[in-house]
Structure formats: C-alpha cells, structure tokens
Amino acid sequence: MKDSLIRKYDVAGPRYTSYPTVPYWDPDSFSSRHWISSVRSAFSGGDFSREISLYIHLPFCESLCTFCACHKRITKRHEVEIPYIESVLKEWKLYVEMLSHVPRIKEIHLGGGTPTFFAPEHLKMLIDGILKYAERAVNYEFGFEGHPNNTTEDHLKTLYGLGFRRVSFGIQDYAPHVQRAIHRVQPFEKVREVTDAAWITGFTSVSHDLVFGLPFQTAEDVENTMQYTTALKPDRIALYSYAHVPWISGNGQRGFREEDLPSGKEKRLLYETGKKLLHKAGYTEIGMDHFALASDPLFRASENGTLHRNFMGYTTSNTPLLIGLGVSAISDSWYGFAQNVKSTEEYHALVNNNILPIHKGHILNDEDLIIRRHILNLMCGFYTSWKNPDMWFTGIPEVLHMLKEPRQDGLVEIRDNEIRVTPAGKPFVRNICMAFDLRLQRKKPETRLFSSTV
Template sequence: NMVVQQAIHRFQPFVNVKNATEQAREIGYDSVGHDLIFGLPFQTVEHIKSTIEKTKELMPDRIAFYSYAHVPWIKGNGQRGFKEEDLPTADVKREMYETGKRMLAEAGYVEIGMDHFALKSDTLYKAVENKKLHRNFMGYTSSKTKVMIGLGVSAISDSWTGFAQNVKTIEEYYEILEKGELPLYRGHILTEEDEKLRKHILNLMCNLETSWSDDKSYFPELPDVLIRLKEMEADGLISIEKDRLLIKEEGRPFVRNVCMAFDLLLQRSKPETQLFSMTV
C-alpha cells in the first residue's frame, strides 16, 4: 500500500520484488526469502490480506512475518513520517498476525520458531525436523556453523564465544582497514552464565522447549525465572515440569516473552518495567 510505504519512507513496488525473486532463482538460489511486516502506520488487516495474496503469486521458500518495532528515538527519518495514533492498536496487530498466519498455512507454509514460515521443501523446515535449527542476528538458519562474520560499517560478528562490532563511520572503517587492522571498536566475551542463558533462549526459539537436568544447564536464578513464568503457565501457554519447559502451540505468539524471562541482564537492568508488554 502506497500510503503505508510513504509513511515509513520505504518503497517496494510489487514488480521490483517479483523481478528480484525471479532473478535470484535464475542465478541459482535454492532458497528465496521474503520479509513481511505487520503493525505499520496506516496498515489494516485488508492490507495484510492483499500483501500475502501477492506473496503467494511468487511463493518464496521462506517468509519472515515480523511485527513492526517502533523506535522513533533512532536517528533518521524512517520512522518520523507519522504520529503514534497512526499505528494500529495491539488488538488489530494481533488480528493481522492471526490472519497472516492462517493465510500462509493455507498456502502450504509451516510455522518455524517465531515469526518465520517455510515450505516443506525448504532447508529451514528440514532443519526443524532434524532438530538442527539455529538462530543468529540475521534470523533462523540451517547453517552448520555458528560463526557469523560481520562485514561493513557497524556490523556485528559472532564467534560463538563472543561478539565484536565494527566502527560506525565509513571514514574510520577504511582508515583502520588500510592499516591492515580489524575495524573493531567494542565487543563482549561470553561468561559461563551467558553461555547457559544463550543455550536456553536458543532452545526455546528453535525447538520451543528447554531443559536443565544437569549442571551445564542449571543456573542459580532459574527458580526466579520459573516464578516469572507462572502466569503464562496458568494461562495454558507453557508447561513447566521438574526439569523441562515446553511452549505449547497456544503460546507460540509469546516465545519472545518466555525468552525475556531467561534474559537476566534485561531483568536486572529494568526490574520495574512491564517487560511482557514490550513485544505487543
């Protein structure tokens, strides 16, 4: 819809998407993905229906169906072409998601983890079947390596034991490269606690379940995490057993909320914030 695209300063005519999809397949890509966003300013449920109908004409192998993240404090004009009241309400966003999910299922797509859908012929679906799905900064992947190299200004690299980010200006980036050095300016080495929490969060995001039956998985704050999730258990969204947590089908839309309970850094930095409302 042109009104929506104008508000967010991102123009994606269908013909451009069609050409890019067809050209990707012509040069040998065996898995083509589309990103669809719901909850945009001026967007309606009818717009979602129209977008998915057009997407079905191209049948990409996988689809990311994201909720729009409203972050107007970030520099740039991308999110300043509209007012807060131009955004759909939480109830309308929920209807958009459920409508899109139903239409994608009818078209043959299977829900993968959170926000993603794939055809059964795609490697992403096969990774789920084989319990080999992985998630990184870029989303879900069936790749065998957990290492990700970030190229370019501000890019983040993941070595699995730590993270490193490149400098944020082009001038400084090339200046450091010309010296034969890596253009890094900050990073973080994972602690033992970080590694345990990552394991649980990735298990939940990729397999919708996690367990803590040994010392490699258990951490002292786990009882507090489970207490935070009791309300979701009472609502029938998750199941908590002696040493295992399972996200039920009804709880799929709330995978992020479950993961946030395991994010101790987030809990410690914003203990008074209604964290569960941040993903709506």
Template sequence: METSIVQKYNVPGPRYTSYPTVPYWDNGEFTSDKWQQSFLKTFKQSNATEGISIYIHLPFCESMCTFCGCNKRITRRHEVETQYITSVLNEWALYCDVLPQTPLVKELHLGGGTPTFFSPESLEVLVNGIFDRAVKAPEYEFSFEGHPNNTTREHLQKLYNLGFRRVSFGVQDYNETVQKAINRIQPFHNVAKVTLWAREIGYTSISHDLVFGLPYQTVDSMVDTIEKTKALNPDRLAFYSYAHTPWIKGNGQRGYSEDNLPKDQEKRQLYEIGKQILSQKGFFEIGMDHFALESDSLFDAFKNGKLHRNFMGYSSSKTQLMIGLGVSSISDSWYSFAQNEKTLEDYYRRIENNELPIFRGHLLTDEDLIIRQHILNLMCKFETHWDEVNGRFPELHSVLVSLGEMEYDELLEFGTHSIKVTEKGKPFVRNICMAFDLRLKRKAPQTELFSMVV
C-alpha cells in the same frame, strides 16, 4: 486471541539475536586482544569440522525507508563502492593474517543497507577477494538481501555464478498508502520480476520479508499482501513485527504519527490473520516470525532440531564462529561478541591504521553461556530442558516460579525438567525468554531500549 492477553504481555522486550543483548554487554572487561584470543580459540576448535560463517554489512542505500532500523548511509554516489570494498577486504586480511590455517567458509551472507546498491562487478570483486584467502566448505550456503527496485538479472546471475543459492527480497507491504508512509514505493511487478528471474536462474531458496504493524496497515491490506506473496510462491518468509523505536533511529521513524500505527490487539490481529492464511497456503511456522514450505531447508532444520539463530537471524545450519565484516557488523565466537565501529569515518580510520575496527564487545560468563542456550532453545525449538547437571543455574527455581503465570495463561507447559511453548504461547516467546534473561532482571532499563513485544 483474547485482548487481555495481548495487552498483558505487550511490553518492551529484546528480539534475542544474542544473549546477552547488546545493551547489556559488559564492555569494561572486553578488549580487542581478548576478542582475538577468543576467536582464535573457537577457530582452532571448529574450522576443520564445521567451518565459519561470514556476515558482510553493505550499508549504502539510495533512499531512506522510514521503517528501517539498519545501520545505513544514504547516497546516490556509487563511487563509494570501491573504497568500501577495499576496506572490507583489508579487514578480512587482518583476520586471515592471524588465523593458523585457511578458513573454511560454510555460510556467507551479504546484508545491509542495500547489497544490490553495489554493482554486480563490485560484488564479484568482494566475494572473490574473500576467497583469495579462504575456501568453500563442502556444503556451503551463500545468501544475500536484494532490493526489488534495483536488483538486476545481472546481479542475480553474477552472484549465482559465485555460489549464491539463497536470496531474500524486502517486500514489507504492497499497499500504496503504506508504501508512501514508509518511503518504500515498490510495485508488485518489480517483486514478481526479480523473483521469477531468481527462479529461472536456479536459486533454490527465495525469501520474501513482510512486516506487520506498519502505519496505515489494515486487515484487508495485509490479506492482499499475503495473497500477492503466495502468487509468487517464495520458499520461505520472514513475517515480523515492525519495531517502532524513534528514540534510537532518529527522524527516520518520525515521518508518521504513532496514531497511524495499529495498536495492541489490532496489530496482533494482522499477525494472526496473516499466519492463518500462510498456514492455509502451505507455510509452516518456523521459530519466531518465520515461515517456510516443506521443501525448504529451513523447514528441515526446524523439524530435525537443527535450527539456529544469530545476528543474521534464523539459519538452517550452525557454526560456532561468525565473523562480521564492515561497518557496525557484529562477530560471535560463541564465547564472546565484538561489534565494529558504527560510523563509516571511524571504520575507515581504524582500517587505515591496520586495526580491527572493533569498538565494543562482551566476554560471555559461564552463566551467560547457560542462559544463552536456554534462550536459543526457546527461539529455535519452542522448548528447553535441564537435568541435574546440565542447564542448571542458581536462579533457575526463581525463573520457573516467575513463569507460573504464563503457565496459567496457557502460554507454556511444564515438564519434569523442561518447559514447552504452546501454540497459544508462540506469539509470546520473547516474553518467555525474558524470564530467563537474568541481566535484564537485575538491571531493568531506565530509558526506552526495546520495541514492544507484540
């Protein structure tokens, strides 16, 4: 890919796990009461037909990984597990108390932080506590994120017995110099061990997370990481760009100089070479920064046009209602978003007062809903369309005009009432989405908000 194209489009931009993106939420119109009305409306519409999704944020980590942008609390005191799980289940009870019928859970995801910081027994208490007030949908999908250094066979077996069939292991990079820079010392044999355990136990989808653009990464180290990854043959991969945002994440991302990071074309080369090798190894590109074998459900969802994207990332199924439990979690009723308190102290205080621990949110306008669908289409299908009635909005013509240069650069193709991202344009799908982002256009950020697109 030409250097000029990479430099031209390497600008700060959102990752679009939502639209509007969090910095552009209109908190002035939002209240907890309006959020309750919204999630109840969606629940009544969809619980019986498609069920709901639950995301549970488990924030504790024993050490700080300096590349990480998650909300976390660093501690080695495992006695914190009991209070946290009690609070999460109390939050769940606050939701269940107002729901008109028993929730049908289609998706459950444990994220972090480090979910496997918690003991298998604690996780069993958590999951069983959720299903004291809920039932599993007929075709449910439960998943969790495991740290290869502390995931035990007991973790994997316990969660499998509770219905989990998908696990994602954070690998990032196998090079020792890179691992030291990001404070994630993780030998290959640790990843191999947990991957083989998961396969022996019966997990049907094992994922590895790889990151390109980390400090001291080289083409040789990236090739070595991907070759080692393929040797373990995970079913799917997240292969995503490191988001360098030290102005947001504090001292954690200042443990190395920006001079140590691969830049522009060098960083893009890491991705292009990685993508080429993954393709040769039988992995297909799915949405943005994700790859899957033909045998994985994510490939089927992409092939059949059913891939979905939300605050949990890509999913092979969709529910209109996603309830986020735990500190900093974000909920989505399709018509509104709500985020929980971001500090443990505030989260615990609100739960102790029998309040939903929400501190901000956004009520989507009719325009937001149209733009959201276009961005979802681009992120999940690499195309979007409109007709004389549906998918149109007053600024559509100006949006299409602004995409003209990307068409000239062969990043997309125009149809009569559609646009389609080309193979050359896939690395720049975030740029194409930004053309539709009316809130970003109307109020360009005056300070650093987003990581670079490339």
C-alpha cells in the same frame, strides 16, 4: 487471542538474536585481547574446526525507507563502493592473519543497507577478495538481501556464478498508502519479475520479507499482501513485527505519527491474519515470525532440530565462529561478541591502520553461556530443559518464578525440569525468553531499550 493476554504481555523486549543482548554487554569483561583469544578458541576447537560464517554489512541506500531501524548510509554517490569494499577486505585479512589455518566458509550473508546498491562487478570483487584467503566448506550456503527495484538480472547471474543460491527480497506490504508512508514504493509486477528471474537464474531458495504493524496498515492490507505473496510461492516468508524504535534510528522512522501505528491488539490481529493465510497456503511456522514450505532447507532444519539463530536471523548453519565485516557488523565467537564502529569514516581510518574496527563487545561468563543455550532452544524449538547438569544454573528458581504467570495463562508447560511453549504461547516467545534473561531482570532499564513484543 484474548485481549487480556495482549495487554499483559505487550511490553518492550529483545528479539534475542544474541544473549546477552547488546544493551547488556559488559564493557568491563571486554578487550581486544580477550576478543582475539575467543576468536582463536572458536576457530581451533570443536567438531567443525576451521568452518566459519561471514556476515558482510553493506550500508548504502539511495533513499531512506522510514520503517527501517538498521544502520545505513543514504547516498546516490556510487563512487563509495570500491573504497568500502577495499576496507572490508582489509578487515577480513586482519582476521585471517590471526587464524592458525585457512578458514573454510560455511555461510556468507550480504546484508544492509542495500547490497544491490553495489554494482555486480563490485560485488564480484568483494567475494573474490574474500575467497582469496579462504576455501568454501562442504555444503556452503551464500545468500544476499535484494531490493526488488534495483536487483538486476546481472546481479542475479553474477552472484549465482559466485555460488549464491539464496536471496531475500524486502517487500514489506503491497498497499500503496502503506508503501508511501514508509517510503518504499515497489509494485507487485516488479516483485514478480525479479522473483521469477531469481528462479530462472537457478536460485534454489527465494524469500520474501514482509512486515506487520506498519503505519496505516489494516487487516485487509495484510490479506491482499498475502494473496500477492502466496501467488508467487516464495520458498520462505519472514513476517516481521515492525519495530518502532525512534530512539535508536534517530530521525529515520519518520513520515508518520505514533497514532498512525496500529495498537497492540490491532497489530496482533494483523499477525494472526497473515499467519492463518500462510498456513492455508502450505507454509509452516518454523520460528518466531518465520514460515517455510516443506521443500525449503529451513523447514527441514526445524524438523530435525538443527535450526540455528544468530545476528543473521534463522539459519541452517551453526559454525563456532561468525565474523561480521563492515560498519556496525557484529561478530560472534560463541564465547564473546564484538561490534564494529558505526561511522564509515572511522571504519576506513582504523582498517587502513591495520586495527580491528571494534567499537564494543562482551565476553560471556559461565552463567551467560548456559542461559544463551536455553534462549536459543526456545527461539529455535520452543522447548528447553535442564535435565542435563550442564544446563542447570543457580538462577533456575528465579526463572520459574518469572514463568508463573505465563504458565497460569497457558503459554508454557513446565514439568520434569523442562519447559515447552504451547501453541498459544508461540506469539509470546520473546516474553518467555525474558524470564531467562537474568541480566535484564536484575537491572531493569530506566529508559526504553527495545521494541514491543506484541
């Protein structure tokens, strides 16, 4: 990859798990009344009426991983588990009560934090409580994020018995000096043990989450990590770009200096090194930073055009309504977004008073809805088109002007009212999506809001 391209396109940009992105949500468009109306509209309309997805945020971790920008609460006090689950179930009941019929759950994802911070019996209490007010949809998919160091055989058996078949283990990197810098030490033997245990238990999709661009990380480190990872042959691999966002994570991203991080050129080399080895091992790139074996449902969704992306990342399920439960969780009705409060104390207080614990949100206008579809097309299929009138909006000339340089650089092909990302452009798909992000283009941020795109 040309150094000049890296220098040109190494800018701050969103990861586009939503459009508009959270910093560009319009508070004037949003109210609890508007949000509830959008939830009801999403639930009662469409071909998949009554089907919903749930993201449940379990924020507790016993120790701080210093690469992590997620919302978390560090504690070793496990007595927080039951009160938190009770509050999540109260929030869930508030949503169920506003729906016209019993919901069918298509997807559940337990994220964190560290979901396996919670005891297996408490996770069972959570899922049983959710299903008390809902049904499982046909071909439902339940998954969770597991920490290799504390995911036990009991966790796996309990969640398997509740219908979970997918697990993502956070690995990051196997180099000891990198693990020490990010405060996430876990030996390969432990990862192999828990991966094998998942398959033996019956899980049908095991994913390993890796990160490139970490402090002190070298190309040799990435090569070693890929050798270890491909030896275990997980069904999916996420090779995430490290997002250095200390202005979001507060003092969480510490233990290393800015100069300990690889430069944009060095970071891209790490990704290309990992990508090459994954392709050699039989993995296919199915979306930004994601790879899968041909036997995995995510690969099949990519092949048949049903791959979807939301706040849970890439998924095979696309329901009209995604409800986020727990502190900081984000819900999506397609017509609007709502994010919960980030303080556990405030969260408990609100749900105990039968109030939806919403902190902020956004209701999409007509232009937002069209742009959202274009960005989703690019992120999931590296292609979009406005041949159909319902995909045209007045900002198209503005978008084409923004894509003039990427086109000249061979990153996109534009013809017959369609855009196709070239193989050379795939590493820059975030930059290409930014051309459609008219809220960002019309109001450039005065301070840095996003991580680097390279």
